[in-house]
Amino acid sequence: MAENTVSTVAEPCSGYVADVASYRQAFRRYLADLDWAQEWRAATSTSAEDQMAHDAGVLARLYQAGWNRYGWPHAAGGLGGNEIHRATYYEELGRAGLPVPAQHWTLETLGPALLAFAPAVAQAHLPAYLAGTEWWxxxxxxxxxxxxxxxxxxxxxxxxxxxxxxxxxxxxxxxxxxxxxxxxxxxxxxxxxxxxxxxxxxxxxxxxxxxxxxxxxxxxxxxxxxxxxxxxxxxxxxxxxxxxxGWAVAMYLMQFERGMYGYALLTTMLAELATLRSQISVQGTSGTNRDRFARTYIEVVAAQARAAQTVRQLAGGQTIGPGSSVDKLLFSSAEKRVQDLVFDVRQAWMINGEEPAHRGLDAARAQWWYSRAATIMGGSAEVQRGLIADHILRLPKQIRR
The missing domain is CATH 2.40.110.10 (Butyryl-CoA Dehydrogenase, subunit A, domain 2)
Structure with a gap:
């Protein structure tokens, strides 16, 4: 990533806080006109450390321009707004085919908990997180x-x-x-x-x-x-x-891990499917894989619809409770299915391709490997089903023999 220069600097606009649609359109124009967008889109790394360093540079530029500060309070380095602004931010990155900076995954989980339970700590450290100079x-x-x-x-x-x-x-x-x-x-x-x-x-x-x-x-x-x-x-x-x-903080945090994190993840899955569809249009694939593509797309869209409801509840200050387990089950399953589909459709490339001739190959392989744990990380699918059975469906307790 080159020096932190920004082609268009966005002055703080109070109108974006009240009007999410205006924020969306302005951010979309910014991304469309961004002179380093292709550099961002095509960036590759072969280690987690290199990726974090690169993405920190992206965050610094977005922070300077103001766009990733909407949805966060002024006291934490933000420019106001709520979770809907952050969801819109992820949607527009996906629409533009731009990867979400990796720091956002943990920020969406930990940031809200600090704001709610330790505002002084949040005020001291969240601005640096948004600016890409630290992460947790x-x-x-x-x-x-x-x-x-x-x-x-x-x-x-x-x-x-x-x-x-x-x-x-x-x-x-x-x-x-x-x-x-x-x-x-x-x-x-x-x-x-x-x-x-x-x-x-x-x-x-x-x-x-x-x-x-x-x-x-x-x-x-x-x-x-x-x-x-x-x-x-x-x-x-x-x-x-x-x-x-601590338990209350952890349960509060889980709502955002399964709501905001899940929504952001699903926007990246839709972007992955859009890329895969373009490749299928040019290179072709089997009828079975085309059918799988359709089913997988529907699964991702359905999971995102559920996550969107959770985002609206979070923005309204509501407590999600055990319902967040539904979000976790849906988005983790969708992530695994998308990565499995990418692997199967592009199997020769995934297995036999070599860097640097095949840009992004190492990252694609890493994403597939990471998705192996999707239904375990953050609470296993089995545990989530148990929570849903106990607290939402009120089913009889399982008899263990």
Whole structure:
């Protein structure tokens, strides 16, 4: 990515906050006239670190122009608006065939929780996140606590005015290898306190006692990490919510992980299908794959319609609750089906192609590998079905023999 110059600088426009349609049209014109759009569209990387660095440059330019600041409050570096503005932003990136900067995936999950439960922390650090100068990792899962977060063991000893001392281990931390800060769910209650004894806090990744070990995925990319905490001191003003509120913060956060993250992901899936359709039109494919394309497209559109309803509820300040599990099931299934279809239609390219002759091949392979875990990350499909059965359908409890 070249120097952070912007072809068109958007002055803050209060009219965009009240009129989403005007924001959409203006942002669409900006992207259409962008003199570095093709550079952005065609950029390739062979490592997660390179991709994050490239996307940070994209965020910096969008922040300077103002476009990615709509949908976020002024106190957090934004220009006002709500979740509908952010959904529109992702729609227009997809329409223009431009990839979503990777930092947005975690921002959509962690940012709203900070705004709701730790506004002072959000005011101090979210502007830099929007500007692409820092991003955070989500430290929830542990080797023996994945979908069942209430079983986590990483402990924070409360030292009163001296803050907390954290000890333990986390795993599968998204964007952990390059994160500046970590949002960590810890146990502050007794060992058997389950969800009642959890607390959320922000920890700087360079704090003494924090060790981050990147995890190489099947694709070879180091997108996740395991994180160790050895007598890590955390100031009290880094609490996200109060002591013991960690479960409430996590459940609030999950609404956005499954609503806003899901909606943004589905816009990228529609963009992938548009590209695949163009390739099929030129190169052809089997009747079976054409039928699969139609069915997959319908599945993505249906999932997006459901996610759009969730986005509107979030924008209206409503609590989604167990209904977010429906969103999670739909978008994770759709993501896997899209990537499987791309692989099967372009199988010779995916298996036998070589870089640099085939631009984007490494990224396409990485996306396919990453989608293998789509129905597990963020809560497995089995757990989501159980939540839907228990809390929405009110079905009888399963009898385990």
């Amino acid at each position: 990792g989500q430290c929830f899962s542990e080797p023996e606590a994945g979908s069942d977060l209430a079983a986590l063991r990483t402990r924070a000893a409360d030292n009163g005015s001296d803050g907390f001392t954290v000890n333990g281990q986390k795993i599968w931390t998204s964007q952990g290898p390059t994160a500046t800060r970590l949002l960590v769910l810890v146990r502050t209650g007794p060992a058997d306190s389950r969800h009642r004894g959890l607390t959320m806090m922000m920890v700087d990744a360079d704090t003494t006692g924090v060790t981050i070990r990147p995890i190489a995925l099947a694709s070879g990319r180091r997108e996740l990490a395991e994180v160790f905490f050895d007598d890590v001191r955390v100031p009290r003003d880094r609490l996200v919510g109060e002591v013991g509120d």
